Amino acid sequence: MRTLAVLSRKGGTGKTTVALHMAVAAERAGRKTLVADLDPQRSTLEWNRERQKFATTPTIAEAKVGTLFTQRLSAARDGYDLMVIDTRPSTDLECAEAVRWADLCLIVVRPCYFDLRAIARTVELVSNMNKQGLFLINQAPSRRNGEEPKVILDTFEALLEMGMPVAPVGLRYRAAYQNAVREGRAAQEIDQDSLAAYEVNALWEHVSKAIWPTAAATQLAEAGSAEHMALVS
Numbered sequence: 001m002r003t004l005a006v007l008s009r010k011g012g013t014g015k016t017t018v019a020l021h022m023a024v025a026a027e028r029a030g031r032k033t034l035v036a037d038l039d040p041q042r043s044t045l046e047w048n049r050e051r052q053k054f055a056t057t058p059t060i061a062e063a064k065v066g067t068l069f070t071q072r073l074s075a076a077r078d079g080y081d082l083m084v085i086d087t088r089p090s091t092d093l094e095c096a097e098a099v100r101w102a103d104l105c106l107i108v109v110r111p112c113y114f115d116l117r118a119i120a121r122t123v124e125l126v127s128n129m130n131k132q133g134l135f136l137i138n139q140a141p142s143r144r145n146g147e148e149p150k151v152i153l154d155t156f157e158a159l160l161e162m163g164m165p166v167a168p169v170g171l172r173y174r175a176a177y178q179n180a181v182r183e184g185r186a187a188q189e190i191d192q193d194s195l196a197a198y199e200v201n202a203l204w205e206h207v208s209k210a211i212w213p214t215a216a217a218t219q220l221a222e223a224g225s226a227e228h229m230a231l232v233s
């Protein structure tokens with residue numbers, strides 16, 4: 001079983017949205033998935049309450065720092081392929097525990113100054129624990145007249161300077177994410193031909209290759225650049 005930790009020290013960057021969209025993408029790709037919710041707000045449980053009306057996967061479970069290890073063991077025994085850990089902002093202890101068990105740490109950042117400022121400590125934690133990190137730019141403004149907004153290019157460069165790869169597919173700011181989550185769904189389930197679905201699927205492709213690497217996928221992961229970010233406008 002592999003573990004994906006979704007992190008950021010700032011509130012509201014989109015950790016829960018990303019964790020749930022990755023978990024649904026994993027299930028749709030045939031990976032039995034458990035979401036472990038380390039955040040006392042339990043947003044994933046609220047999402048799951050709505051979801052129970054029409055679906056029973058992915059599995060959602062409350063988690064605490066002290067229970068994560070045993071939860072992980074029993075999930076592996078129960079045949080899960082992937083555990084996605086949703087974390088709360090700040091609290092280094094919980095963040096460290098999520099990172100400890102992660103095969104990949106997805107660090108969610110909005111393209112803004114304060115998010116970038118706050119991220120250094122998370123990067124340090126992931127690096128010190130010798131874990132694989134990947135930045136994800138979320139809530140990105142759309143292209144204007146076909147041009148990637150400068151703030152995206154600047155964010156991309158600033159993140160690369162921190163010494164970790166940036167996912168070549170970011171998620172744009174889209175109402176589709178908010179609407180889907182409100183209904184206990186993921187955007188790719190509501191309209192699989194939408195731009196949101198396209199970017200979520202492309203992100204999952206990238207994330208899954210980082211979690212289950214092959215030689216070819218490693219080369220692909222290293223090829224990220226700002227031009228690749230604009231897969232979807």
Ligand SMILES: Nc1ncnc2c1ncn2[C@@H]1O[C@H](COP(=O)(O)OP(=O)(O)OP(=O)(O)O)[C@@H](O)[C@H]1O
Binds near residue numbers: 010087138178
């Ligand atoms: N790509 C996106 N486009 C539009 N809205 C988004 C996107 N990602 C997240 N949001 C919205 O931003 C808000 C915060 O998202 P979310 O709850 O996922 O963040 P979080 O990092 O988990 O927050 P917290 O730190 O409180 O746990 C929600 O209203 C969510 O619908």
Ligand SMILES: [Mg+2]
Binds near residue numbers: 017088
């Ligand atoms: Mg959250």
